[in-house]
Amino acid sequence: MTLNATQWLIALLCAFMVGLSKTGFSGVSIITVALFAMMMPARESTGAVLPLLIVADVVAVTAFRRHAVWSHLWRMFPWAAAGIVIGWATMRLIHDDNILKLMIGVILIVMVALQWAQRLRPLPTEQKPASHLYAAAMGLTAGFTTMTANAAGPVMLLYFLAVGLPKMEFIGTGAWYFCIMNWFKVPFSVQMGTINAHSLLFDLKLAPLVVIGALTGRWLIKFVDQKAFEALALAFALIGGAKLIFDGWPHF
Known part of the structure; x- marks a missing residue:
């Protein structure tokens, strides 16, 4: 994939933010989805x-x-x-990049709304069981959104809040969940061609920034007002989602 100098700078910043999002700044991940989808074709951006x-999941x-x-996992x-399978089937049926941009834009705005909703709720102090129906609905939604837009974070945050996971269990359960689900998505992405030799070479160039972002996040979280930082990231993600809808809508 061919990017100009400005796009490469944005890609490097996005890679850094991907790592940052896995170590406390969870809201940042949404804006990276929007930026990548604006820099390159929407389908290729997911791969x-x-x-x-x-890489960030491993850290x-x-x-x-x-x-x-x-037990929750x-x-x-x-x-x-x-x-994930439903999301993969949906992407196989949709070949128009403008429709994919529109779909990703809508998903991003919904995910931002969900992220804001969970920010307004304090973390529960004790665990409580979730119904099988609720777990099924959240699981299906998270799987679909992660396959089509890599944007399942807010869905899982809401689920973990609902069951009352303490802070460390909240982070640890989420880390394992996304690691396993992201690996599960790899064969589907390879089958669609969104992960290929060219995209992997592109990712190899960005991977060091992901690790640096993750290590920086572990250190930075002690000093930065996380709520203000994530609020700014979510605002930009909202703008990014609206831009994707604007780009896709006239051609839909």
Whole structure:
């Protein structure tokens, strides 16, 4: 893929933010989806972002692997996998890049709204069971959004809030969830051609920035007002989602 100097600078910044998002600044991940989808064709952007997310997942799992609550993960995995298959089938049916931009833009705006909703709720102090119906609905939604737009973060945050996971279990469970689901998506992305030799070479150039972002996030979170930082990122993500809808809508 051919990018100009400005696009390469944006790509490097996005890679840094991908790493940052896995170590405390979760809202930042949404803006990277919008920026990548604006820099390159929407379909190819999903495949370009996925390996970068996996690199960041490895760092997050290494740091928080002992804090996962596997009972929640086992409950979600089958439904999330089904959602990924549905998302893959949807992307196979849609060949118009403008329609994909429109779809990703709508997903991003919905995800931003969900992220804002969870920010308004305090973290519960005790765990509570979630119904199988709720787990199924959230799993399907997360699977579909992660396959089509790499934007399942707010859905999972809402689920983890609903079941009342403590802070460290919240982070550790999320780290394992996204790591496993992102690896599960790889064969589907390869089949669609969104992950290929060219995209992997592109990701290889950006991977060091992902690691630097993750390490920076672990250090920075101690000093930065996270709520203000994420609020700004979400505002830009909202603008990015609106831009994608604007680009796709006239041609739909």
